[in-house]
Amino acid sequence: MINHAVLKLLVLCCILFATSVEAGEQRPFRGAVKLSVLLCKYKDSPTPPNNKQFYEDLLIKIGSGGHADYWDDVSHGSITLNGSVVKGWYTLNKTIAESQAYGGGGSADRRKKHTDCVDKAKSEGYTPPADHTVVVITSPGIDTFGFDGGAFLADDAGIGVIAHEVGHGISLQHSFSDDPNHCNAIWASKGEYDNQWDMMSYSDVWAQNLGNFGRTGPGLNAYHLDRMGWLDRNRIYRFGANGNYDETITLTALTRPGERGYITARIPFDTTDLNHYYTVEYRVPEGWDGGIPGDTVMINEVVNKKFRKCSDNSLSTNSAYRSYLIRNHTGNRLPKESINLNGVRIDLVSKDASTGKAQVRIRSTRPEYCIQGYVWREAQPDDKVCVTVARRTAVKQENTMGPSRRQPGGGAYGPDTCRQGYVWRESKPNDHVCVTPASRTKVKQENAIAWEKRIGGATYGPNTCKQGYVWREADKRDWVCVTPARRNEVKEENRLGPSRRQPGGGAWGPDTCRQGYVWRNAFPNDHTCVSTTSRTKARNENEVAHSRLANKGA
Amino acid sequence: MKYLLVLCLLALANHAAFAHCPIENRIALRSEAVIRNDLRQLGMQPQTITMNKDKATVKATLDGNPVVLELDRIGDGVKFVSGNATVKSFLKNKLPRSLKIGRAALLRPITPMKTVPVAPAIRRPVLN
Numbered sequence: 001m002i003n004h005a006v007l008k009l010l011v012l013c014c015i016l017f018a019t020s021v022e023a024g025e026q027r028p029f030r031g032a033v034k035l036s037v038l039l040c041k042y043k044d045s046p047t048p049p050n051n052k053q054f055y056e057d058l059l060i061k062i063g064s065g066g067h068a069d070y071w072d073d074v075s076h077g078s079i080t081l082n083g084s085v086v087k088g089w090y091t092l093n094k095t096i097a098e099s100q101a102y103g104g105g106g107s108a109d110r111r112k113k114h115t116d117c118v119d120k121a122k123s124e125g126y127t128p129p130a131d132h133t134v135v136v137i138t139s140p141g142i143d144t145f146g147f148d149g150g151a152f153l154a155d156d157a158g159i160g161v162i163a164h165e166v167g168h169g170i171s172l173q174h175s176f177s178d179d180p181n182h183c184n185a186i187w188a189s190k191g192e193y194d195n196q197w198d199m200m201s202y203s204d205v206w207a208q209n210l211g212n213f214g215r216t217g218p219g220l221n222a223y224h225l226d227r228m229g230w231l232d233r234n235r236i237y238r239f240g241a242n243g244n245y246d247e248t249i250t251l252t253a254l255t256r257p258g259e260r261g262y263i264t265a266r267i268p269f270d271t272t273d274l275n276h277y278y279t280v281e282y283r284v285p286e287g288w289d290g291g292i293p294g295d296t297v298m299i300n301e302v303v304n305k306k307f308r309k310c311s312d313n314s315l316s317t318n319s320a321y322r323s324y325l326i327r328n329h330t331g332n333r334l335p336k337e338s339i340n341l342n343g344v345r346i347d348l349v350s351k352d353a354s355t356g357k358a359q360v361r362i363r364s365t366r367p368e369y370c371i372q373g374y375v376w377r378e379a380q381p382d383d384k385v386c387v388t389v390a391r392r393t394a395v396k397q398e399n400t401m402g403p404s405r406r407q408p409g410g411g412a413y414g415p416d417t418c419r420q421g422y423v424w425r426e427s428k429p430n431d432h433v434c435v436t437p438a439s440r441t442k443v444k445q446e447n448a449i450a451w452e453k454r455i456g457g458a459t460y461g462p463n464t465c466k467q468g469y470v471w472r473e474a475d476k477r478d479w480v481c482v483t484p485a486r487r488n489e490v491k492e493e494n495r496l497g498p499s500r501r502q503p504g505g506g507a508w509g510p511d512t513c514r515q516g517y518v519w520r521n522a523f524p525n526d527h528t529c530v531s532t533t534s535r536t537k538a539r540n541e542n543e544v545a546h547s548r549l550a551n552k553g554a
Numbered sequence: 555m556k557y558l559l560v561l562c563l564l565a566l567a568n569h570a571a572f573a574h575c576p577i578e579n580r581i582a583l584r585s586e587a588v589i590r591n592d593l594r595q596l597g598m599q600p601q602t603i604t605m606n607k608d609k610a611t612v613k614a615t616l617d618g619n620p621v622v623l624e625l626d627r628i629g630d631g632v633k634f635v636s637g638n639a640t641v642k643s644f645l646k647n648k649l650p651r652s653l654k655i656g657r658a659a660l661l662r663p664i665t666p667m668k669t670v671p672v673a674p675a676i677r678r679p680v681l682n
């Protein structure tokens with residue numbers, strides 16, 4: 001018999017374990033990414049090339065043209081580095097050679113290079129807070145690697161490598177291409193790091209050199225922006241959601257979020273997985289994308305699959321969702337700007353780097369297909385309302401029975417007049433099959449929610465909420481899942497917010513709240529005045545946002 | 555109950571193992587195409603690029619002057635192997651942090667300076 005106290009302890013441990021497994025995932029995420037940057041040198045290091053101020057400018061100071069500006073721009077203002085600090089230089093009680101002896105990739109001791117610096121900082125009075133990503137920079141540089149919660153970099157690291165590692169810290173994963181033979185490195189999987197237009201393929205990206213701040217890569221691809229919840233809902237075109245299956249849309253370059261047009265489109269086509277779709281985006285060589293050789297429309301396939309290792313061609317045990325750039329596999333290996341795959345046809349109509357606009361025509365009837373568990377009703381040959389199999393069977397029987405339910409010789413409504421007790425089904429205006437009134441009501445209900453059961457209507461992207469939750473919608477980019485009641489509360493707060501401001505402003509500027517109210521801070525610069533209880537709710541909702549997603553891996 | 559206990563212990567054991575052997579995120583190697591693009595960004599005309607694991611040796615020209623560089627394919631380091639003073643000076647201005655001057659280069663006789671093309675001002679990329 002197991003002692004109950006021990007059992008309770010074990011269950012508690014299990015809960016803690018489960019929580020810690022998810023701790024690395026932070027999405028949708030808008031807020032402050034806090035870095036503790038520790039500068040360490042060895043006892044035989046030459047004088048470091050830069051002082052602490054330099055690294056503050058490079059890494060955490062907004063407006064310096066460095067890493068903080070990179071994230072501010074690329075996340076479209078969704079994240080900040082507020083609360084980050086730079087500490088050091090600390091001098092380790094080790095020589096360069098002694099630290100190098102820990103080994104590189106594959107060595108179990110590699111992390112000790114990082115730990116030594118953290119321990120030194122602690123011994124000198126600075127302990128990085130638990131919610132900080134700890135970036136260690138050494139002089140001279142002896143290694144470059146990152147892991148969940150930290151990174152180890154050289155003193156000459158540029159914005160690119162730092163941004164890539166910070167990207168991992170907020171749950172971004174490597175980008176891929178669809179080239180099954182591409183191996184970037186022995187440690188890579190096939191196709192991994194093969195999107196030169198995405199920071200999560202660093203170092204193999206179209207970069208630019210910012211002199212003192214080193215080499216920097218491009219922004220993130222649209223899937224990564226969507227996944228993090230950094231795109232406004234109305235800037236994402238959900239192909240097929242409106243029942244149109246042949247549309248020409250205007251895309252705006254990812255670097256121009258302030259201009260009109262869609263930033264991306266999701267084009268679903270897989271009835272078995274709503275998170276399996278194509279994305280399309282437009283990139284032009286400007287801003288952080290300045291190293292891109294030319295403007296291009298890019299199509300990615302977002303799919304959940306296993307990885308084939310370059311080292312031994314074996315398949316990984318687990319599968320995961322990643323974005324795969326559709327590109328030519330030989331020659332110039334440019335991205336394909338038009339495709340005809342999986343029942344989806346995407347054609348580039350026009351593009352103009354100077355205006356930052358591209359037009360693409362998207363054609364596919366796949367979004368009309370039913371989600372798993374549903375089939376077309378087929379009350380008539382072209383009836384594509386999605387219903388259960390049992391319901392389709394019932395409709396088929398109605399079709400068979402229909403003629404026998406007609407008034408012999410016709411009646412007031414012509415030759416199709418139904419006998420007493422029956423009415424026209426009206427799945428469409430010309431559907432004169434005679435059914436019971438209850439069946440007609442059912443058909444009407446099915447028609448009203450037809451879009452919900454089609455993959456075009458049911459595809460809401462990587463931040464789809466699990467059953468019982470809806471997006472909070474504190475603003476157009478708020479993808480945090482809450483209860484419907486809470487969403488109503490937030491809507492009401494938005495309505496009342498202006499009336500809760502201090503007339504004429506106050507100590508906190510024009511948005512200063514009246515006595516008894518505080519800023520909600522559901523996201524950076526959310527200055528809606530609410531009660532302290534509501535602010536606490538918003539913070540708690542943000543913290544559990546990932547656990548409320550329908551598919552946490554999507 | 556026993557089954558649950560075993561599962562929990564296994565989970566905890568795995569967690570402990572994971573905590574001690576964290577998975578490192580690796581960084582990609584720069585490909586030849588990307589290195590060529592990097593060099594063009596610096597105003598150089600790449601000629602031959604020899605890949606050797608995590609290093610790449612580059613022979614290029616800058617305004618007609620030959621230059622040999624060794625690039626770090628993972629990090630951002632650029633080592634100046636050979637080239638005249640004009641090229642060296644230009645790169646030192648363009649790559650003030652990552653450029654390392656190799657011993658061989660330091661021993662080379664300094665050739666007379668000529669007008670060095672002025673690099674565009676480095677400032678924060680302008681976003682609309």
